Amino acid sequence: MRKLGWALVALSGACAVGGIALHRGETINATWLIVAAICVYALGYRFYSAWVSARVLSLDPSRPTPAVRINDGHDFVPTHRWIVFGHHFAAIAGPGPLIGPTLAAQFGYLPGTLWILVGAVLGGCVQDMTILFLSTRRNGRSLGQMARDELGVVGGYAAIIGTLTIMLILIAVLGLVVVNAMKHSPWATATVFATIPIAVLIGVYLRNIRPGRVLEASLIGVALLLLAVVGGGLINGNETLRALVDFDGKPLAGFVIAYGFVAAVLPVWLLLAPRDYLSTFLKLGTIALLAIAVVVMRPEIHMPAVTQFVDGTGPIFGGALFPFVFITIACGAVSGFHALVASGTTPKLIANEGDVRLIGYGSMMLESAVALMAMIAATLLDPGVYFAINSGPGIVGATADAAVTTISSWGFSVTADQMHTLAAQMGETTLFARTGGAPSLAVGMASILSSTFGKGLLAIWYHFAIMFEAVFILTTLDAGTRVGRFMLQDALGHFGSPSRALPGTHQCSSPAHSSSQAGVTSYTSE
Amino acid sequence: MLITSALVVAGWGYFLYIGVIDPNGGINILWPLFGIANQLLAGIALCVATGILVKQGRARYAWVTGVPLAWIALITTTATWQKVVSVDPRVGFLAAADHLASKLANGTLPPAQIPVAPQLIFNQRLDAALAIMLTGILWIVIVDMLRVSWCVMNGRPVLPSSEVPADHQAVGAL
Numbered sequence: 001m002r003k004l005g006w007a008l009v010a011l012s013g014a015c016a017v018g019g020i021a022l023h024r025g026e027t028i029n030a031t032w033l034i035v036a037a038i039c040v041y042a043l044g045y046r047f048y049s050a051w052v053s054a055r056v057l058s059l060d061p062s063r064p065t066p067a068v069r070i071n072d073g074h075d076f077v078p079t080h081r082w083i084v085f086g087h088h089f090a091a092i093a094g095p096g097p098l099i100g101p102t103l104a105a106q107f108g109y110l111p112g113t114l115w116i117l118v119g120a121v122l123g124g125c126v127q128d129m130t131i132l133f134l135s136t137r138r139n140g141r142s143l144g145q146m147a148r149d150e151l152g153v154v155g156g157y158a159a160i161i162g163t164l165t166i167m168l169i170l171i172a173v174l175g176l177v178v179v180n181a182m183k184h185s186p187w188a189t190a191t192v193f194a195t196i197p198i199a200v201l202i203g204v205y206l207r208n209i210r211p212g213r214v215l216e217a218s219l220i221g222v223a224l225l226l227l228a229v230v231g232g233g234l235i236n237g238n239e240t241l242r243a244l245v246d247f248d249g250k251p252l253a254g255f256v257i258a259y260g261f262v263a264a265v266l267p268v269w270l271l272l273a274p275r276d277y278l279s280t281f282l283k284l285g286t287i288a289l290l291a292i293a294v295v296v297m298r299p300e301i302h303m304p305a306v307t308q309f310v311d312g313t314g315p316i317f318g319g320a321l322f323p324f325v326f327i328t329i330a331c332g333a334v335s336g337f338h339a340l341v342a343s344g345t346t347p348k349l350i351a352n353e354g355d356v357r358l359i360g361y362g363s364m365m366l367e368s369a370v371a372l373m374a375m376i377a378a379t380l381l382d383p384g385v386y387f388a389i390n391s392g393p394g395i396v397g398a399t400a401d402a403a404v405t406t407i408s409s410w411g412f413s414v415t416a417d418q419m420h421t422l423a424a425q426m427g428e429t430t431l432f433a434r435t436g437g438a439p440s441l442a443v444g445m446a447s448i449l450s451s452t453f454g455k456g457l458l459a460i461w462y463h464f465a466i467m468f469e470a471v472f473i474l475t476t477l478d479a480g481t482r483v484g485r486f487m488l489q490d491a492l493g494h495f496g497s498p499s500r501a502l503p504g505t506h507q508c509s510s511p512a513h514s515s516s517q518a519g520v521t522s523y524t525s526e
Numbered sequence: 527m528l529i530t531s532a533l534v535v536a537g538w539g540y541f542l543y544i545g546v547i548d549p550n551g552g553i554n555i556l557w558p559l560f561g562i563a564n565q566l567l568a569g570i571a572l573c574v575a576t577g578i579l580v581k582q583g584r585a586r587y588a589w590v591t592g593v594p595l596a597w598i599a600l601i602t603t604t605a606t607w608q609k610v611v612s613v614d615p616r617v618g619f620l621a622a623a624d625h626l627a628s629k630l631a632n633g634t635l636p637p638a639q640i641p642v643a644p645q646l647i648f649n650q651r652l653d654a655a656l657a658i659m660l661t662g663i664l665w666i667v668i669v670d671m672l673r674v675s676w677c678v679m680n681g682r683p684v685l686p687s688s689e690v691p692a693d694h695q696a697v698g699a700l
Contacts, residue, residue: 056579056587063692096564103557123594127568130575130591137689147574147667149688150581155670159570162663165656166563168534172541173560176552179542249546257539264531317554318616319608323601327561334598336567394549436553477538484534485527492530 006046013039017117020305021110027300030376033113034294037372041365044121049361052126057133061354066139068351076140078351081358087349089363090280091341092128094472096331097371099177099437102444104328105378105386106314108306111325112375119326119333120368128338129360135343136350143343163340164487170337171480174473175260179252180436181466187427189245189252191232191463192470195275196259198224202274214277221278222285225471229464236427256477263474264481272478279471286468290373290445293452303379303386308410315391315407316435332371338364377444384414385422385431389440393433403432427459438469544649547642555619559653562605562660569598569664577671580678581687588675599668606661610654619654623647 016036020028053059070076079087104112135141141149144163148156182189202221210216235241247255263271312320317328331337342360350356378386387407388396396406400416407414423431426443434440442465449461545552572595579588612618615625623646629635630643677684 052590056584056590060692066690069693099557100561103553123597124568126590126594127571127575131571134575134578139690141688143571143574146578146688147570150574150578150685151667151670151674152685155573155577155667158663158666158670159574162567162570162660162667165660166567168537169541169556169560169563169656171538172545173553173556175538175542176545176556179546180553250543253539253542253546257535257542260539261531261535264535265528312614312617317558318614319558319605323604323608324558324561326597326601327558327565327605330561330564334565334568334594336564336569336571339567339571392549392554481531481534481538484537485530488530488534 006043009039009042013043017114020113023305027302028109028305030294030299030301030380033109033301033372033376036113037117037369040117040121041369044125045361045365048121049125049129049357052129053133053357053361057130057356059133059353059356061352063353065136065350065353066347067349070139070348075345076348079349081351081355084346084349084351084355085359085363086280086284088341088346088359089366090276090283091345092331092335092338092363093283093367093370094331094476095174095177095438095469096335096337097367098374098441098469100328100330100332101371101375102378102437102441103316103390104325105303105375106307106309106316106390107321107325108304108310109301109375109379110305111310111321112329113372115326115329116332116368116371116375119329120364120371124334124338124368125361125364127334128342128364129356131339132342132347132350132360133353133356135347136353136356140345140347141343143339146343160487164484166336167480167484167487171260171477171484174476175253175256177436177438178470178473179249179256180434181438181442181470182247182252183249183434184246184430185428185466186242186245187232187236187459187463188466188470189232189247190235190241191228191467192474193245194228194231195225195278195467195471195474196271198228199271199275199278202278203270206274207269217274218277218281221274222281225278225282225467226464229460229467232463233427233459259474260477260481263478264485272475272482275471275475275478279475282468282471286465287370287373289449289453290377291369293448294373294376296452297448299376299380299448299451301376301379302381303383307383315387315395329371332368332374335367374441374444377441377448380447381440381444382412382414382418384408384412385419385443386440387412388414388419389431389434389443390437391433392435396433400430400432425458426462428462438466441469442466541649544645548646549639554616555622555650555653558605558609559657562602562609562657565598565602566660566664569595569602570667572598573664573667573671577674578687580675581684585675585679595668599664602664603661606657609657619650619657623650623654626650 013036016032016039020032020036067076067078071078101112101116131143134146138146144156144159147159182192198221202217205217235245310321312318346359350359384407388403396403400419404414404416419431423429426446431439442462445465446458446461450458541556545556548555572591575591576588576595579591608617609619613621615622626643626647630640635643674684
């Protein structure tokens, strides 16, 4: 009976994948993508991850984990599997899986969707689970240390240098996404700015007013964040206030850089840890809302399965389908940063080695599902609108007329009026050339969410989506700078002995202990 | 702490600034570099995993991480190759730098872009160098992993396993 059930799952999965791959109509319903994804994930988890954990890794639930053996009440704490799952998922899921698929949608919905499914089930999930397992068997050692211990000095150094460089690039890209979302958008800028005092307030609340009440403080924080979204709208409506928060890219970049520095030298409890709680709750809540909305709304996808840009002439980024679809999707399918979390705090919390399968493989599967939702949000927009938002002025032309002419000449019709109306609905002055992925994702999310949870609230949902992305990214800037600093100190001061623990997990202690753990690992949130 | 923090912030702040002044929106240069870097780190992780599987006598299962590793190595190396040698200024970092340099030289650049052009040109070249360096690092780790695997298969000495031995006694201490 059970076999029959799984055969049915396999059959419907095959039909759905075949359906989306062969479908050549005007539009396709997003439900097909969701059915395909659910079947692929179910089969991957039930069979492949079971086989890998039993045969390849030989997980041994009776073997005491470092959390059980060391149990120092500080870094090593045996923790319930679902709490570790939540921690690990929050740490690996950042803006990366949202933005990568949004950009990769320029190739059409099909290539990205297939890679999100196949890459995760056979690559990313296996990587996360294997590294988590290996680190758990080695007292939670970091990836760089394991490279040094198991391969040798050469591999070890290479891994450390690579990690530091990659971290700098990662932070810069995420900073750019935030700057592009705030550029000449007073509403977005006001809302994002407001998240900073809110986080500080929650930090003080948790430390001095009601210590340890994490859930309560987070609920207050989330309520304040929602108020900030509405408040940003009020500021946007007022001419004088509006001018105060209307900035060009350069001053915003200066602000983000100054913010990154100040935030990274402040104590963890004041800004990093509380914002990390807020972003975890926001993340889980928003993803759940999006999933419900997509299932309820069953939107039609308007993007073609494959566009002409597979030849490398795409306006959003240059380069052909192979290899750039695999490079662009990044975190939604396979992500090296997850290996840093899986060899960071998570292995020190696992109470039973058997949990490695759920936490390593399962979290990555959920992240892949988030990437798929971002793909749906990007492709349900009119392709013309999608390209108008995401193409830079250097490519389609600096004026609205030039841009719509160029984009229409590709066969994706869009008019200046249409863009103007959409911008007005979102409470923005323009949506042309809002590159970086965040604005177009926000438009997609806003249209999904407002169609299910409140029509006519498009502008609110748009800025909610921008705030949602900015909160993660600011956390990443801050935590990433801290971890980068530890790596740099390590590389400069102790280059002779790279086997020393990469700190990060040890040096940030805060009163609410687990907050430092949650905070510091979130640097890996892409 | 202040100095190293400042260094780290300066490191990413520089790339952020370059992205902001880029008239094409910045993301079309930086995102591929980010994607390449992230996938390269995945490659390093998969190398460590594959090497350890072989050392533990599970070479026949090494394909579980080895096949994703081969794919990651293929896509990152191809992407780096194209980002470096492509003559299309939309793809190649160096081609973009040359394209901009020639436009600057013959005065066909919009006036607003002239002051930032030298920085953009330098940055494109820096991006090319970074992509090459990171891909080189991945290949160093791959070769190191293959060396270790070869040693294991041929009975040569390798570093001992760093796995902590099972200690079933510890459960009682919980």
